[in-house]
Amino acid sequence: MSFALDGVGLTHANGFTALSGITLKAAQGERIALIGPSGAGKTSLLSVLGTALAPSIGTAEILDFGLFSPSTAAGKALRSRIGTVHQAPPLPGRQRVVTAVLAGKLGQWPAWKSLASLAYPLDVPGARAVLARVDLADKLFARCDQLSGGQLQRVGIARVLYQQPDLILADEPVSALDPTLALATIRLLIADAEARGATLVASLHAVDLALGNFSRIVGVKAGRIAFDLPAAEVGTPLLHDLYASEGEELPVQAHEPHFLLQSAANDAATRAACC
Amino acid sequence: MLLNPAARDPAARSRLIGALATLAVLWPLFQAAEVKPGVLFDPGNLKVIGNFLAGFLPPETGAEFLGYLGKATLETLAIATAGMALAFVLAVPLAYLASGAGREKTTLNPLTRSLLTLLRGIPELVWALVFVRVFGLGPAAGVLALGLTYGGMLAKVYAEILESVDAAPARALRHNGAGRPLAILYGLLPQASKELASYTVYRWECAIRASVVMGFVGAGGLGQLMDQAMKMLNGGEAASILLAFMVLVFSADGLSGWLRRALDTPPANRASPFGWRSSVLGLALAGSVVASFIFLEIDLKSLLTAEAARSIGEFIAGFFPPDLSADWLAKIGKGIWETLAISVVGTLLAAVAGLLLALPAWRAPFSFLLNTLRSVPELVWATITALAVGLGPFAGALALALHTTGVLGRLYAEALDNAPRPPSNALRLAGAPGGLAFLYGTLPGAAPQLIAYTLYRWEMNIRMAAILGFVGAGGLGQLLYFELSLFHHAQASTVIIAMLALSISVDQASAWLRRCMQ
Numbered sequence: 001m002s003f004a005l006d007g008v009g010l011t012h013a014n015g016f017t018a019l020s021g022i023t024l025k026a027a028q029g030e031r032i033a034l035i036g037p038s039g040a041g042k043t044s045l046l047s048v049l050g051t052a053l054a055p056s057i058g059t060a061e062i063l064d065f066g067l068f069s070p071s072t073a074a075g076k077a078l079r080s081r082i083g084t085v086h087q088a089p090p091l092p093g094r095q096r097v098v099t100a101v102l103a104g105k106l107g108q109w110p111a112w113k114s115l116a117s118l119a120y121p122l123d124v125p126g127a128r129a130v131l132a133r134v135d136l137a138d139k140l141f142a143r144c145d146q147l148s149g150g151q152l153q154r155v156g157i158a159r160v161l162y163q164q165p166d167l168i169l170a171d172e173p174v175s176a177l178d179p180t181l182a183l184a185t186i187r188l189l190i191a192d193a194e195a196r197g198a199t200l201v202a203s204l205h206a207v208d209l210a211l212g213n214f215s216r217i218v219g220v221k222a223g224r225i226a227f228d229l230p231a232a233e234v235g236t237p238l239l240h241d242l243y244a245s246e247g248e249e250l251p252v253q254a255h256e257p258h259f260l261l262q263s264a265a266n267d268a269a270t271r272a273a274c275c
Numbered sequence: 276m277l278l279n280p281a282a283r284d285p286a287a288r289s290r291l292i293g294a295l296a297t298l299a300v301l302w303p304l305f306q307a308a309e310v311k312p313g314v315l316f317d318p319g320n321l322k323v324i325g326n327f328l329a330g331f332l333p334p335e336t337g338a339e340f341l342g343y344l345g346k347a348t349l350e351t352l353a354i355a356t357a358g359m360a361l362a363f364v365l366a367v368p369l370a371y372l373a374s375g376a377g378r379e380k381t382t383l384n385p386l387t388r389s390l391l392t393l394l395r396g397i398p399e400l401v402w403a404l405v406f407v408r409v410f411g412l413g414p415a416a417g418v419l420a421l422g423l424t425y426g427g428m429l430a431k432v433y434a435e436i437l438e439s440v441d442a443a444p445a446r447a448l449r450h451n452g453a454g455r456p457l458a459i460l461y462g463l464l465p466q467a468s469k470e471l472a473s474y475t476v477y478r479w480e481c482a483i484r485a486s487v488v489m490g491f492v493g494a495g496g497l498g499q500l501m502d503q504a505m506k507m508l509n510g511g512e513a514a515s516i517l518l519a520f521m522v523l524v525f526s527a528d529g530l531s532g533w534l535r536r537a538l539d540t541p542p543a544n545r546a547s548p549f550g551w552r553s554s555v556l557g558l559a560l561a562g563s564v565v566a567s568f569i570f571l572e573i574d575l576k577s578l579l580t581a582e583a584a585r586s587i588g589e590f591i592a593g594f595f596p597p598d599l600s601a602d603w604l605a606k607i608g609k610g611i612w613e614t615l616a617i618s619v620v621g622t623l624l625a626a627v628a629g630l631l632l633a634l635p636a637w638r639a640p641f642s643f644l645l646n647t648l649r650s651v652p653e654l655v656w657a658t659i660t661a662l663a664v665g666l667g668p669f670a671g672a673l674a675l676a677l678h679t680t681g682v683l684g685r686l687y688a689e690a691l692d693n694a695p696r697p698p699s700n701a702l703r704l705a706g707a708p709g710g711l712a713f714l715y716g717t718l719p720g721a722a723p724q725l726i727a728y729t730l731y732r733w734e735m736n737i738r739m740a741a742i743l744g745f746v747g748a749g750g751l752g753q754l755l756y757f758e759l760s761l762f763h764h765a766q767a768s769t770v771i772i773a774m775l776a777l778s779i780s781v782d783q784a785s786a787w788l789r790r791c792m793q
Contacts, residue, residue, distance in 0.1 A: 052704050080706025090697035092719035098284070103715040107706025114711045119290075124282045141285055163705055 001064060002028045002167055002199035003049055008058035010044050010223075018044035019223045022058070026199055028166070031190055033210035033231075034203040036220035037246050042203035043087070045220060046169045049201060050084050051075075063166055080107025083165030085173040085189075085202075089156035093145035097136070097155055100144055101127040104163035130161040133188060149176040157185060161192055168193055170202035174209070179253045182206070186213050206253040207239060301623070307616035308672045314664045324663045330510020334518060341515075343500060348519050351496035353567035354414050354486040358421025359479050360564040365426030366433060374434035377445045377459040392782075394427025396775040398738040400654075400745065403489040404759060409590050410583075414571040417494030421482055432474055440466040469535075476531040483527050487520060488652045491745065495571075497523075505658050517651065524650035594768035603766060606754065607773050613668050614750035614777060618740035621675025622733045628676065629683030630725070633691060634713075642685070649681025653739050657748045671748030675736055686728045694721035726792050730785040737781040741774045751777070 003026055010019040019041050026032060034042045047053040048060055059066070065078045083104070091100045098121045105123075106114050113122060121127065124140070131137045134154040144152060153176045160168060170189060174182035186202070186209055193200040204210045210217055210231075217234050219226040219242045226242055227234070239250055314320060373387040399420045406416035437459065445462030453461070464471075490498020497520055504512035537552065549557075632641050657674035664670050699716030707715065744752025751774055758766040 050704050052700075076706045076708060078706070079704055082705065084701065084704055086697065086701055088697065090695075090701035090716070092695070092698045092716065094723060095698075095715070095719040096286075099715065099719075103702055103707070104705060106702055106708070106711045106715060111708070111711065114707075115714070118714060120287055121284055124284060128282075165705075 001061070002026045002030065003063065004059075004061045005048065005055075006059045006061075008048060008055040008060055010041075010048060010053060011056045017223055019048070019055075022048075022223075022225055024218065024225065024228070026201070028199055029193070029197045030216060031193055031200045031214050032202070032216045032218055033214035034201065034218050034220055035207055035210050035242065036226070037243050038205075040220045041223040042220050043171055044223070046084070046171050046201065046203060049167070050082055050169050051079060076107060080163075081166045083160035083163040083168050085153075085157050085160050085168070085170035087172040087175060089152040091144045091152060091155060093143070095144050096121075097131065097139050097142050097144060097147070098124060098127045100155055101130060101159050101162050104159040104161075108163075126162060127158075130158040131155075133161060133192075134158045134185065150178070150181065153177060154185065157189065161188075164196060164198075166198050168198055168200045168202075170200070172203055172205055175205060182209065182253065183213075190214075205251055207243075207250050208252040301619070304616040304619045307612055307668065308620040309667055309669045310620060310672065311664070311669060314669065320663055320665070324659070327508060327510055327659075327662055330508070331514035333511065334514040335509070335511035336515065340512065344497075344515060344519050347490075347495075347497045347500045347516075348523060349570065350414060351483060351486050351490075351498075351523065353570045354417045354421065354489070354494070354496055355479060355482040356563050357418045357567040357571060357573065358425060358486065359475075359482050360567070361418060361422025362425035362429050362478075362482075363475070365422060366429035369426065369430035370433035370437070371456075371459075373430060374437045376434070376437035376440075376442070376463055377449065377455045379446075379449060391427045391431050392779055393775070394423050395431060396427075396738075396778040397424070397771060398742045398774065399424040399485055400488060400492060400742040401755065401771060401774065403494045404492045404755075405590075407493050408759075409587050412493040412495075414495040415573050417486055417489040417496065418571065418573060420489060420494070421485060425478060425482060425485075429475065429478060433471060436467050436470050436474065437463050473531075473535045476534050480524070480527045480531055483523060484650070484652050488654045491654055501655060505655075517655070521647065521650045525646060528646065593764040594771075596765065597768040597772055598763075598765040599769065603769060607751070607769060610744075610751040610754050610770070611773055611777055614737065614740045614744075614752075614774075615781075617668050617671040617675060617743065617748070617750055618733060618737040618781070620672040621740065622679060622729065622736050624672070624676035625679030625683050625732070626729045628680040629687050632680065632684040633687035638688065642688070645681045645684040645688075647681070648677055649685065651678065653678040653743060654746055657743050657746045661747055666747040666749075668749035671740060671743040671750060674743060674748060675739060679732055679736060683728060683732055687725055690721045690724040690728065691717060694718075694724075723792065727789060730789055734778070734782055734785050737778050738774075741777065 003024075005022050005024045008019060008022040009017065011017045022045065024045075034045065036042055044053065048055055049062060051062060054060075063078060063081055065074070099118070102117055102121055102123055109117075116122060128137055128140050131140055134157055136151060136154055136158065139147060139151065139155075144155065147155065153173070157170075157173060160170075168189065173189065174185050177185060186204075189200060189202065190213060192198070202210075202214070211234060215231055216228070217231050218228045219234075219238070221242055227238060229238075236250075243250055369387060369391060373384050373391055375381050375384075402420035402423055403416050406419050410416050410419075440463055442463075444466070445458040448458040448462045449455070486494075486496050487498040487501070490496045490500065491502045493499060497516055501513065501516045501520075504516060534556075629645075632645055635641055653674050656677045657671055660673040660677070661670040664673065694717050696717075698720060699712040702712040702716045703709070740750055740752075742752040742755075744750045744754065745756045747753065751770055755767055755770040755774075758764075758770065
């Protein structure tokens with residue numbers, strides 16, 4: 001068992017209910033895509049799985065740990081087995097890429113090694129190897145603020161690859177990448193999970209990316225699970241129902257750059273009209 | 276692993292060389308500052324300082340003394356406020372001239388910039404010492420000294436703040452035909468106003484501290500009272516004055532915090548940007564400036580008469596030509612080295628202590644400690660550290676370190692608070708212990724600001740180190756105080772030139788270091 005959520009609800013301090021009645025189980029090694037309109041609760045669900053937020057009600061069992069406290073040694077050990085790819089890569093601008101990648105193992109390394117690695121990176125070949133897998137080996141010693149948004153997102157992915165966690169959580173991991181690179185990166189995450197028998201849960205904006213690569217699709221809507229089906233059984237009516245609030249068209253890969261261009265053009269036009 | 280070129284860190288060699296070079300520079304400086312931690316715990320010294328501090332209790336509370344204390348407190352406030360008003364009036368046009376903001380072509384403005392350097396480069400205490408000779412003992416010298424130095428500082432920082440915000444809005448306005456003043460008002464000021472206002476308020480806080488210090492050379496206020504109490508080793512009075520002083524600094528701090536928060540309130544839904552609060556504030560501000568000048572009985576006109584001009588002229592003429600004999604220059608060389616050592620050692624000790632005090636998450640007691648350290652000026656600390664370790668540069672370095680720890684600790688705590696949180700949160704989620712999440716996630720984000728604060732503080736400390744000698748803490752100040760009290764103006768003038776040169780080169784060095792760190 002990789003994780004088991006039973007009747008999980010999450011209510012934020014301001015009274016907003018992000019999740020309610022979520023029951024979701026996954027065996028070790030499963031690969032799941034979360035899809036749903038924005039604001040549906042995908043990120044909240046990933047936060048509960050990543051032990052960043054504790055459920056307000058219900059029980060969450062992650063990697064066979066029940067109630068956990070992040071401050072205990074057991075809590076830290078659990079967290080070091082969970083790797084998260086964040087939507088906005090959480091990398092300090094002035095840190096070097098090599099250090100940012102090695103930081104993935106802070107939870108596993110002894111303290112002396114982590115401290116010494118600040119003065120001299122102690123696993124250059126390891127960092128280079130994972131960066132090569134995201135096509136960034138040449139940026140090993142560059143500083144994070146010299147990288148583009150897409151490159152940073154791939155450094156974030158490289159860090160998780162380096163961490164080698166048992167549970168990979170990915171929150172819109174390819175939102176800053178162009179379609180070709182996005183596809184390659186998703187396949188890389190899947191291949192890594194497959195090779196190590198790790199569980200992968202990724203929230204994705206593009207439906208085609210989810211359906212084409214993941215065996216199990218979980219649709220999330222308004223904080224609840226709308227459906228939980230094998231990819232083959234997810235049909236168009238189901239998707240239209242899921243994205244009912246976002247208009248006729250389903251969000252897919254190929255459309256994204258088109259949308260961006262459109263809105264950028266609009267923006268420039270409005271500005272020109274303004275002045 | 277290290278022999279394989281592909282696995283080698285290309286930055287390692289330069290890092291190692293940098294570290295060794297730093298050590299090679301710092302070692303002789305620590306020698307020159309005569310750092311002897313052992314002296315701090317020498318039983319004889321401990322006894323002297325213990326007796327003095329024991330005399331602090333109980334603080335003096337006699338009615339007559341409290342009357343003096345009240346008047347001196349008001350005087351200090353008034354000197355600070357009047358001095359800041361003068362500084363502001365000087366700073367706005369100078370900043371406009373010096374800044375590259377809103378210009379289509381970058382210019383260097385060498386004339387204004389060097390005037391600013393001259394104003395800032397000579398410490399306010401030296402200005403005060405000089406003005407006291409011209410206008411006699413009293414607050415007028417303090418107000419003028421504050422106005423000139425702080426005018427220079429404000430102008431420089433205003434100019435830099437305006438240059439540091441996004442220039443695109445102002446450029447767009449200029450391309451549409453707006454003049455430079457309007458481009459600044461409409462394009463840059465909205466972005467910079469909060470920082471400008473908050474820096475001005477912060478400077479006013481500093482002015483209060485500075486006006487206390489100027490009392491030590493006879494420019495009135497709490498400092499003059501403190502000087503008398505210290506000379507008589509009257510611990511009870513000294514304690515009362517220090518307490519009054521801390522209350523003053525804490526309330527100025529509270530007021531400035533409130534003002535800065537008020538700047539964050541979203542605009543009200545009406546045409547005029549000024550509501551009742553800003554009107555009341557504006558009136559209070561104008562009122563307090565006028566009241567300050569009246570309270571201090573400064574007659575601006577009498578300062579601007581032909582006679583005053585003549586006496587200033589005569590006085591200044593006495594400083595020329597400076598004494599450039601080899602003997603004297605050698606003495607000054609030693610003074611410069613000692614002053615540099617005091618400033619570097621003081622700043623470094625403070626950086627370490629400040630960072631340690633800024634780290635704990637449970638802030639309250641540490642904030643109080645930092646505020647206390649900060650509220651006592653370096654010169655007052657120096658009178659105390661001189662008792663603890665004897666006269667000499669180490670006392671100066673310690674005094675500098677104590678005060679600067681308070682300043683840097685507070686700035687560091689703010690910078691660490693403002694550093695982006697996602698990196699360290701992400702590391703914690705991946706199981707990293709808190710300390711390592713800080714080192715890998717928070718510190719890289721905050722480091723540029725920490726370093727910039729430290730270097731800026733070093734620039735200020737070199738000026739302070741130059742005058743700590745006034746109370747016997749070594750360096751150039753000791754030379755200047757000695758020569759001025761003997762009316763050796765030619766020698767004094769060389770010392771002032773040396774101070775100016777030192778502070779200019781430290782500014783340059785600090786700017787260069789900041790560029791290197793980017």
